[in-house]
Amino acid sequence: MVDYSETSQVVTLLTRNHGLVPALAKGVRKLAVRSASAFGGPLDLLAEGDVVFLPPRSGELATLTAWGVLNHQAAMRRDLAAFYAGQISCEFTIALLSPHDPHPELFDQITAAVGRFHTAQRGLALVAYLKCALAAAGYQARLEACCVCGQAVRPGARVRFIPAMGAVACDSCPIHSPTIPVQSAVILALHRLVPPAQLPHRPPDKPADAAALLLAANLLVSQCQATTDRRLRTAGLLELFFRPREMRADI
Amino acid sequence: MGNTRGGYSTAVRHLMELLGRLPGVGSRSAERMVFHILKGSADDALALARAIEAVKTQVRHCSICYHLTESDPCEICADPSRDQTLICVVEQPKDLFQIESTGAFHGVYHVLLGHLAPLDGILPGDLTIDALVARATEKSPDASPRIKEIILATNPTMDGDGTALYLQQQLADTGVTITRLARGMPAGGQIEHANKAILSDAISGRTRIQSSQ
Numbered sequence: 001m002v003d004y005s006e007t008s009q010v011v012t013l014l015t016r017n018h019g020l021v022p023a024l025a026k027g028v029r030k031l032a033v034r035s036a037s038a039f040g041g042p043l044d045l046l047a048e049g050d051v052v053f054l055p056p057r058s059g060e061l062a063t064l065t066a067w068g069v070l071n072h073q074a075a076m077r078r079d080l081a082a083f084y085a086g087q088i089s090c091e092f093t094i095a096l097l098s099p100h101d102p103h104p105e106l107f108d109q110i111t112a113a114v115g116r117f118h119t120a121q122r123g124l125a126l127v128a129y130l131k132c133a134l135a136a137a138g139y140q141a142r143l144e145a146c147c148v149c150g151q152a153v154r155p156g157a158r159v160r161f162i163p164a165m166g167a168v169a170c171d172s173c174p175i176h177s178p179t180i181p182v183q184s185a186v187i188l189a190l191h192r193l194v195p196p197a198q199l200p201h202r203p204p205d206k207p208a209d210a211a212a213l214l215l216a217a218n219l220l221v222s223q224c225q226a227t228t229d230r231r232l233r234t235a236g237l238l239e240l241f242f243r244p245r246e247m248r249a250d251i
Numbered sequence: 252m253g254n255t256r257g258g259y260s261t262a263v264r265h266l267m268e269l270l271g272r273l274p275g276v277g278s279r280s281a282e283r284m285v286f287h288i289l290k291g292s293a294d295d296a297l298a299l300a301r302a303i304e305a306v307k308t309q310v311r312h313c314s315i316c317y318h319l320t321e322s323d324p325c326e327i328c329a330d331p332s333r334d335q336t337l338i339c340v341v342e343q344p345k346d347l348f349q350i351e352s353t354g355a356f357h358g359v360y361h362v363l364l365g366h367l368a369p370l371d372g373i374l375p376g377d378l379t380i381d382a383l384v385a386r387a388t389e390k391s392p393d394a395s396p397r398i399k400e401i402i403l404a405t406n407p408t409m410d411g412d413g414t415a416l417y418l419q420q421q422l423a424d425t426g427v428t429i430t431r432l433a434r435g436m437p438a439g440g441q442i443e444h445a446n447k448a449i450l451s452d453a454i455s456g457r458t459r460i461q462s463s464q
Contacts, residue, residue, distance in 0.1 A: 006275050041446040045370075045409035072448035074455060077412040080420060086409070087369045234369045 001045065003029070010061065011043060012094055013051060014110065019102040020094065023053050023062040041069025046076065046086045046114055060099055075118040082117035084237040085126045088221075089113060091234045092130055095224055096137035106136040112197035121199050123213040123242060128196045130220040134166065139227050141166040141220070143191035148173035153191075157184040161219045163226035178226075180219060190216045214242035263289075315386070317362040317379045319344045327351075327359055334358040336399040340383060340418065342366050342406060350404065358402075361386065366405055366414040378414075380421060387425040400428040407434050407452075433458075 002010045007029045013021040028043050041049065043064075052066035076082040089110060097103065109132045116125035134141060145152045146159070147167035153159055159168045160179035168187055169175050189212065217238050225231055259267070263285055271281035288296050312318070313325035320326070327333060337358030341347050347360050363378045389397040403418055405411035419429050435453025436445060445453075 041448040042408065047409075047448075069446060069448050072451070073409070074448075074451055077407075077409065078416070080413070080416040083409070083413040083416060084369075087413075091370055233372045236374075237369055 001043075009043075011064065013053070013064075014093060014097075014107060015051065015102075016104050016107040017102055018100060020097045020099045021053060021062050022060050022099055023064040025064040025067070028064070028067070039067045041067070042072055043067050043069075044072060045090060047072045048111065073114065076114070079118040081122060081241055084234075084241040085117040085122060086114060088126065088232075088234045088237055088241070089129055089133075091232050092133050092221070092224060095228050095230055095232060096133050096139070103136045106133060109133075109136075109196050112195070112199075116196060116199060116201070119201065121201070123210060124193070124199055124208050125196045126241065127190070127213055127216050127220065128193050128199060130217060130224070131190065131193060132195050134220060134223060134227075139166050139223065141190070141223060143168055143187050146170045146173055148175065153184045153187055155184060155188065158182075159184050159187055161187070161222075163219070163222040166223045166227070180222065182215060182219065186212050186215050186219075190219070210242045214238060217242070312362075312364075316360045317364055317382065318347055318360055332357075336397065337402070338383075338386065338398055338400070339402045339404050341404050342411065342414070346404065346406075358400075361401075363405070363414070366408075366410045367417055368410045375417060375421075380418065383418070384421050384425070387422050387427050396426050398425075398427050400430060403429065403431045407432075 001012075004010050004024060008024060008026045009028050011023055011025050011028070013023055015021050025039070025043055028039050041047070043049075047069055048071040049067055049069040051064065051068075054063040054065060056062050073086070076086055093106070093110065097106075109129055113125045113129035116122060119125075131141065142165075143153065146169050147162070147165060148169050151170060153168060158171050159182060160171060160175065161168055161182050162175055162177050162179050164177045168182075169179065171181075193216075218235075221232055221235050221238065225235070266288070267278070267281045267285050270276055270284050271278050273281075276284070288299070309321050310319050311321075311323070313320045313323055313328055315324045315328045318325045318327065322329075334357050338361050339347075339350060339356055339358055340361045340363060341350065342363050342365060344362055347362060350356050350360075361379070361383045363380065363383070365373055365378050367373060367375065367378070383401075387396075387398050387401060391397045401418075401422060403415040405414045405418075415431055422429055433456060435449060435456050436442070437449075440449075442450065
């Protein structure tokens with residue numbers, strides 16, 4: 001969301017049927033109290049709602065004509081970790097998707113993930129969403145076997161993740177791109193990780209290993225950055241999200 | 252002689268361009284302002300120029316609360332009649348002016364000079380959070396905390412709420428009471444016409460009615 005004038009903003013909407021829609025929202029900064037007004041409720045980061053917009057006549061900017069909020073993410077507004085996860089998810093999505101390219105399945109997954117960001121499943125939900133977003137954009141990570149020799153990733157082995165390829169390689173296979181050494185257990189767990197919508201709502205019997213989740217999230221973020229050739233501003237929030245007790249002001 | 256491209260001299264065009272960069276001022280408004288200045292007296296025009304120069308050279312941030320001021324500390328921080336144990340934290344000086352205009356707050360302020368916005372690259376180090384934490388940890392001569400309450404009056408947007416959560420975490424060990432501005436139904440509003448976000452905030456933020464007996 002970027003301020004356009006005293007009362008208007010340029011916003012990026014993620015819609016189920018039209019994908020990312022950059023739009024001009026005239027008058028949206030004057031918060032509407034009445035549900036009957038054109039902007040009934042806050043148009044804010046990760047808020048869910050019904051939207052009406054006019055497609056762009058030229059250029060990319062649509063015109064938002066109506067917005068009705070369905071969920072303004074009250075739980076996320078009371079949870080710092082959920083706030084961090086929301087920021088990371090937003091930037092990741094915007095970095096990967098092109099405007100006006102619909103991905104209904106990803107819309108459903110981010111909705112499911114956001115709904116879990118304030119629960120005990122938050123870490124799994126974030127990593128699962130990052131994996132889904134890469135797959136939806138056509139960059140599904142190949143994690144089951146070495147991309148050079150084709151040998152299956154074995155438990156206990158040490159492998160390397162190749163961000164630019166979104167693939168893994170054996171420790172001994174020749175790779176000319178930068179790689180990140182990682183235990184195969186992390187890669188195999190990431191490979192098995194189901195999409196956010198399939199994660200159970202109840203707390204897991206055994207809490208997920210925060211260090212392994214952080215490493216997995218960093219692998220996916222490095223793949224996103226290598227693929228899009230763009231540094232994610234929210235990448236530094238991962239550390240705070242997975243290690244909240246080590247929070248520092250210099251994030 | 253200035254360039255007269257578009258019918259305007261270079262000086263006129265330059266002033267129109269500069270005025271057009273002001274918020275809420277388009278090219279037509281800038282044009283009207285320039286003609287107004289040209290039509291008025293030279294004294295008025297020069298007074299305007301000097302006033303602009305003065306605010307840029309004389310107005311700075313208060314070293315205590317970061318409000319805009321010509322004297323340091325600012326009038327509010329230096330006012331002994333204000334409750335110095337109560338700090339209201341706002342995002343911008345214009346938010347401070349709004350709260351002051353209500354006449355309902357008699358404590359002092361702390362201006363963050365923005366809010367956390369990781370997507371825009373604005374992180375805690377870009378705000379005056381360290382100075383706020385330092386104020387909150389100051390001790391009185393008898394070693395008790397000098398500040399008793401900090402009101403987080405950041406905007407109720409996602410970024411404003413995130414900033415408040417971050418401040419709450421940073422201030423948790425200071426022993427100072429941390430409060431947040433109330434949110435929900437505005438005075439004079441009607442439930443029938445309120446949007447869902449406001450109603451949901453009002454219900455979750457409901458308060459107990461104190462009995463007068």
